Amino acid sequence: MPPQLSILIVGAGLSGLAAAIQCALSGHSVTVLEAARELAEIGAGLQLTPNATRLLQSWAVYPLIHAPCEPATCTVQDYRGAVLAHEDGFAENCRRKYGAPFADCHRVDLQQALVKRARELGVQVVLGARVCGLDFDLALEDREVGEDDGRTQVQVKVDDGRIWEVDLVVAADGLWSACRSVLLGRRDAPLPTGDLAYRIVLREEQIAELDPRLRDMVGTPGVRFWIGPDAHVVAYSMRGGSMYNVVLLVPDDLEEGVAKVEGSTAEMRALFEGWDPMCVAYLLPLPIHYSTFANGADARLTQLLSRVDKVDKWKLMHREELPSWVNAQSNLVLIGDACHPMLPYLAQGANSSIEDGAVLGLLLSPSHNPKFTSASQLSATLQLFQTLRKARGEAIARETFKQRKDFHMPDGKEREERDRVFAGWLGKKEELEKSKVEFPSRWTCPVVQPWLYGYDAVQEVEGAAGR
Structure with a gap:
């Protein structure tokens, strides 16, 4: 026995x-x-x-x-509105490559x-x-x-x-x-990492107040990142699209020994003021696609954060x-x-x-x-x-x-080089998948993703x- x-x-x-x-x-x-x-x-x-x-x-x-969401897309977007990386059929691709789902x-x-x-x-x-x-x-x-x-x-x-x-x-x-x-x-x-997280869950009634195109975005599951100097945001749907999860990662300003406090929604919004703008008034010497809302609608991130009525700050530890x-x-x-x-x-x-x-x-x-x-x-x-x-x-x-x-790269030469790598592979999913390059987003990196998901x-x- x-x-x-x-x-x-x-x-x-x-x-x-x-x-x-x-x-x-x-x-x-x-x-x-x-x-x-x-x-x-x-x-x-x-x-x-x-x-x-x-x-x-x-x-x-x-x-x-209960109602897991398998994301149809995975998108990495610059804080100024540029789409740096995008993959359609993300969950289907995960099932094909690894024989199991990716789900939120x-x-x-x-x-x-x-x-x-x-x-x-x-x-x-x-x-x-x-x-x-x-x-x-x-x-x-x-x-x-x-x-x-x-x-x-x-x-x-x-x-x-x-x-x-x-x-x-x-x-x-x-x-x-x-x-x-x-x-x-x-x-x-535990030791502080230097970062903290604002963790947000938008409920069904808050989602109903969004612009119709944003409601469609929430109802069609996808993983979306906004990345910028010293901070980034990740958002995705859950419970069949009836809830939307948003996590804001920013520099830690909590006192030593404080792990969690109630945050200020005004302070949170101020940290991301100007992110994901409605229109882009400048050009970069890179073939980067800019994704915007027409007809004067609020930028996506700004509108999402405007619906938040309460938020906590969590010190990230290691x-x-x-x-x-x-x-x-x-x-x-x-x-x-x-x-x-x-x-x-x-x-x-x-x-x-x-x-x-x-x-x-x-x-x-x-x-x-x-x-x-x-x-x-x-x-x-x-x-x-x-x-x-x-x-x-x-x-x-x-x-x-x-x-x-x-x-979290600040503006400068290193960030520009990172964005050139992003731009060089934008729209080339199959080629990227076959390559062995170190890609800045490990979510679709052909080296790191198989090591993690496989x-x-x-x-x-x-x-x-x-x-």
Whole structure:
């Protein structure tokens, strides 16, 4: 019989729920502890890329997501109105190249779909359970006489006095991970990146107030970027076009130690005054197409922001790379934002976290990893997990900073050279796809996009396990 572990996952975010589903499918007893008392509708939109959606499909989760939008187009636009890059049939192209969809959805819709599937598989999801104590050296009482494989269990305490004793703790407690500090033996706070985000969700009644052409844009799903000096904007439809997600990325002006505050809509609009103008009164020596509204209509970005009645400012944080994601006793492993948080500039925070959960659960399945035939092999299996995931997760995190550089260039020679690269490939999707050039937008880069979207967790595990 394959070994059955008792696994406790700290955190019911995307990485924790992904790990719960795959570990349950691998035959283990899984409990998820979540500090929040309810999985409320918080957060905003997120973009699901094929490296994650192929997993969601295999778990029968993707059909449970409420009205995901597969974008028909992907457009990068200069803050002064120039279309720098554009791809029609974007979602269709993703399915063709990677065999899985690219989709935009509300974060809570994905979380609820994951929770539903996890519970169907027998996972216990316990809300209102904040972990306050971890003891990694609990002796195994059911060990047979004379057997000593060096393993210990973990005792997990929550703040209301409940206790669990398990074989493995999976720390999926996010950016502000307490388990990370336990692993390091010291308090370890996130570090500021120098950027902050205004996160906006336009509701159906706000969309109804838009110019008819803007309503059509929202109702026809597409991913749109505006890029400019020290800032950029990303916007896309979700829930079948009934909501529009807008994220504004700008320099951080929050005080040290402040992670989130209510923002000023007037201040927000002032930061983007003059972006995406109605008309362009100058020419650049480049074959760049300018996209404008006629008949005196407001510029798209200006009009979108005019409908915002409330906004929060979120400081964007990151973490230094850890020497190890696994503790000395090999009964604690970190996944997701607890070990490799990343800027949102490639939409890979959620997607790489889902990858983490899948790879961990697959490695704990003898049918995918023939080397895992006994609980005594847990230590070696966690080391293999770290080998497979650490380099990729940290490399993606570094790549997000490179995307920030290319999207936030100030006016000058470097930006002009970037725009020449954009202009040279505008309207040449097939040629770009076949090339090996480093493209300024990694969303359609022929080098970076296949590396991100083409990742297959099952193939990764089975290849490493020698299947």
